[in-house]
Amino acid sequence: MSTPVGSRPALTWVVNLSVILLVALWTLPTFGILVSSLRDKDQLAISGWWTALTPAERNIVARSAPPEEAQPVGDNYALTGNVFEGGSGKAAAFGISSRDPSAFPVGESAELRGGGMLTVEPNGDYEIVYKERPEPGRGQRIFVSSVEPPKFTTENYENVLFSEGLGKSFINTMTVTIPATVIPILIAAYAAYALAWMEFPGRALLLAAIVGLLVVPLQMSLIPLLRLYNTIGIGKSFIGIWLAHTGFGLPLAIYLLRNYMAGLPREIIESARVDGASDFDIFRKIILPLSFPALASFAIFQFLWVWNDLLVATVFLGNNEEQLVLTGRLRELLGSYGGNWEILTASAFVAIVVPILVFFAMQRYLVRGLLAGSVKGG
């Protein structure tokens, strides 16, 4: 398409910059939690994720070895060690009281109240020099503000997957999602074929009813179904939630598939009929393979919807370890670890990574489905 933009370089620049800005706004939030989930949790707690690549400033409190371990050096007694205790870092300043933890630059000496001079070197080595043999007691507290190199780790993921129970929830979500995606497709495909290519009284009415059911809010169904489930003894079980998701996904499935099947060329179906094929054979051997794009569209819709669902899972599955799905777990973590971002960001990423992969892999079908069935609100 020829647009007037091509001839105006200034406008092209504006368009490009605007799109860059839009894309940044729409991707940075997700990128932020991805970066954060990979950062060291101490660094994550005190600096923004956009500083992840710059060295982090951190205040630590170390305690020197007890004074009685001081060794005689010439006339004096000296106590040595390292404030980082095996770790690495770059000390910038140190102090001897919590009121002013960075009172002295590294390399200088500070006089201790109990006698003795404390020196901290940039690499964290400290030395306390006493004029006389010091009294035994507790070690001196040393406050050090250090500059640490950026640290990245997969520890957060190991933690949430294995100790916070996210791994189990991941399996639960899979257990809910796979059958809840496949079952409605089959049931809907037959119904859609009947609505598209078979003649029977009441067909128009049924179609109208299905379009109407597309928008019935889930909230309507929760209480009646919960009561029904309890009455007939399904209770909170996987079979209950599979059927529930099947029910809620069926109107969209039938609607999408019927529209697609009705658009298939009539000649194919009629010539098959003339050849003596039954409706059952026509459906199985001709319609079903031809409808693959529509089946894929619905499958990805339903997959995303079921994977990301919180409401149906909260109502129809238990809140216990055995049945909690990813979204439910994420919500629980959000409640109990409001400020522990290393747990929340890693968990959130675990919960969204599969849908995002599916999304990028099957985007074409998703778009096609959206264009065909944009009546349902998600």
Added chain:
Amino acid sequence: MAISSNETAPSAGSPGPASFLLHLVIALAIMIAGIVFAVLCAVAVFAALNTVLPDIKLIQAVLVMMLGVAACFGYFWGSNRLLDIIYPPRGSRVAENINAANGIRPWLFLGPAIVILGVYLVYPVVNSIVLSFHGPSGESWVGGANYAWLAQDAAFRESMRNNILWLIVVPAAATFFGLIAAALTDRIGWGNVAKSLIFMPMAISFVGASVIWKFIYDYRAQGSEQIGILNAIVTFFGAEPQAWITIPFWNNFFLMVILIWIQTGFAMVILSAALRGIPEETIEAAIIDGASPFQIFYKIKVPQIWGTIAVVWTTITILVLKVFDIVLAMTNGQWGSQVLANYMFDWMFRGLDFGRASTIALVIMAMVTPIMVWNIREARKDMK
């Protein structure tokens, strides 16, 4: 499109209501037989396999899935077979048999779908209406007491006000940004990549998105380093950091941003397809007349896609009415951010009052109904 024009009616003349009912009854009988057959097969296979396979949930899920699929096929195959046995398409009465079978078969194909839709969507609507006239556990009749309570309930009014705010802001903003994004990305070389990235939040769950945005809104007391990017920006410009999601009234908008962020991609994809479908002649004519790109967009293109904009708008509207996860995860309705869907959930699980919860659900349903009627009318227009 195919509704009125496919398949010739049976030559024996269209079946009367009596034979239609007869067909339904036979279909029902065959359906029940088919379902029993399918379930029996599935149970037998399940029992057999269950003793062999290890007790791991994922394996069981895959197993159940395969059995479900097998049962579905079993039903459709079995019921069809039964129909062919009852009305064989050969012999002396072949014409009558084929007619009868053709009358019954659609109902066999539709049967499971109708049963499930009935149980999961139609029955609940009726049952909710009944429950709304009953007490907490659904047993005692209370007449209009739930509605009277609703009318004077302050939290309900707050939810209604917030829902109306959501209904105005979210569809408008998502459609607007979607339109801008569609118009801009269609003009550049890397437009498809940009589209993909703007579309991506659509794949993220509302809870996941809530975590993402809660991280953005994160608040630390003034003086300490902000790790939420919004407060970092605010303090960079010298202002005081805010606990954004606890500021009454305005926090609604901070929650809406999340849904707008998710839905813009949807609006963009649909509107972009519509923009591309505009006939080029109209645009070329406008260019020749010396219209600027902005004039072309607002005066030529947008008016031609009003229909699509309306579809996008109503679709997002329906979604907004059901919004629940975001509010539950971000504030759980505190600080004046309650919405209907979350308030209903509150009465269902914390208030344990099914009567009141059903009444709130009916309010949501009532708000969806105009869109439902409009959709049905549009769909029927398309089919004619």
